[in-house]
Amino acid sequence: MTSHIHPSAVIEDGAQIGIGCEIGPFCHIGPNVVLGPDVTLKSHVVVTGQTEIGEGTVVFPFAVIGEIPQDLKFKGEETRLVIGKRNRIREHVTMNAGTEGGGGVTRVGDDGLFMAGCHVAHDAQVGDRVILVNNSALAGHCVIEDDVIVGGLSGVHQWVRIGRGAIIGAVTMVTNDVIPYGLVQAPRGELDGLNLVGLKRRGVARSDITAMRAAFQMLAQGEGSFMERAKRLGDETESAYVQEIVDFILGDSDRSFLTPK
Structure with a gap:
C-alpha cells in the first residue's frame, strides 16, 4: 500500500x-x-x-x-x-x-x-x-491513567493525578487527585462514590466490587487521617483492586486528594 x-x-x-x-x-x-x-x-x-x-x-x-x-x-x-x-x-x-x-x-x-x-x-x-x-x-x-472518562466542559488542574477507571462528571473542576475507580461530580469536584457502572461493564467480580465499596466506606469514616486509613486498609485487604487504590494514595503526588464525604 x-x-x-x-x-x-x-x-x-x-x-x-x-x-x-x-x-x-x-x-x-x-x-x-x-x-x-x-x-x-x-x-x-x-x-x-x-x-x-x-x-x-x-x-x-x-x-x-x-x-x-x-x-x-x-x-x-x-x-x-x-x-x-x-x-x-x-x-x-x-x-x-x-x-x-x-x-x-x-x-x-x-x-x-x-x-x-x-x-x-x-x-x-x-x-x-x-x-x-x-x-x-x-x-x-496531569497524569490520567487507563480507562478514565472526563465529562464535557470539565477541567483538570495542573499536576493532578486521576487513577485508573475513574469518571469525572460534566462541568466539573478537578483540583486534587482522584483515587482509581472514583466517581467525581459537582462544580468543584467532589468524590461522590465509585464508578460502579464502569466496574460492572468491565466484568469486575462481585467480590471485588464489594471489597471496594467497603474500602471506600473505611476511607470515608474510619479512624485517623485519610493517609492513616489508607495504610491500615493496605495491611488488611486481600483485593488487588483495593490494593491498587491504596498504592495510588500512598504514591508520590504534588496535590492532595479528593476525599470521600
Missing part, C-alpha cells in the same frame, strides 16, 4: 509518512513529524513540532497537534509529543508538546477518544482507552 496525499496538503521536507496514510486537503505537516502506518488526517489538520502519531489514529479537521506549550517558561527547547495507536482525535482538539521542566514529553496512549474542542497540555501523561468529552481540558503535568 502507498499513502494517499491530497495535492493541497503541505508536507515539509523531513517528515516521515507511514505506509497507508491518508492526508486530506489543506493539511500541514512539519519537518520533524512521524506518522505511523494507516494514520488518517481528514483535512485542515496541523501537525507540527517533534510529534509522533501511532498506527491507525484518525485526526479530524482543524485539530492542531504538537504546537509549543502554553507555558511562559518555555524558551524554545526541543520537546516532544508522542501519541499512540488507534486514537480518535476530533475537531478542534489541541495537544501540546512537553517542556524541559516537565520531562520534555507529552504522552498519549492507545485507543483514546478525544472529542471536539478538547485540550491536552504540556507534559500530560494520558493512558490507554481514555475518553475526553467535548471541550474538556487537561492542564500541564
Whole structure:
C-alpha cells in the first residue's frame, strides 16, 4: 500500500509518512513529524513540532497537534509529543508538546477518544482507552491513567493525578487527585462514590466490587487521617483492586486528594 496525499496538503521536507496514510486537503505537516502506518488526517489538520502519531489514529479537521506549550517558561527547547495507536482525535482538539521542566514529553496512549474542542497540555501523561468529552481540558503535568472518562466542559488542574477507571462528571473542576475507580461530580469536584457502572461493564467480580465499596466506606469514616486509613486498609485487604487504590494514595503526588464525604 502507498499513502494517499491530497495535492493541497503541505508536507515539509523531513517528515516521515507511514505506509497507508491518508492526508486530506489543506493539511500541514512539519519537518520533524512521524506518522505511523494507516494514520488518517481528514483535512485542515496541523501537525507540527517533534510529534509522533501511532498506527491507525484518525485526526479530524482543524485539530492542531504538537504546537509549543502554553507555558511562559518555555524558551524554545526541543520537546516532544508522542501519541499512540488507534486514537480518535476530533475537531478542534489541541495537544501540546512537553517542556524541559516537565520531562520534555507529552504522552498519549492507545485507543483514546478525544472529542471536539478538547485540550491536552504540556507534559500530560494520558493512558490507554481514555475518553475526553467535548471541550474538556487537561492542564500541564496531569497524569490520567487507563480507562478514565472526563465529562464535557470539565477541567483538570495542573499536576493532578486521576487513577485508573475513574469518571469525572460534566462541568466539573478537578483540583486534587482522584483515587482509581472514583466517581467525581459537582462544580468543584467532589468524590461522590465509585464508578460502579464502569466496574460492572468491565466484568469486575462481585467480590471485588464489594471489597471496594467497603474500602471506600473505611476511607470515608474510619479512624485517623485519610493517609492513616489508607495504610491500615493496605495491611488488611486481600483485593488487588483495593490494593491498587491504596498504592495510588500512598504514591508520590504534588496535590492532595479528593476525599470521600
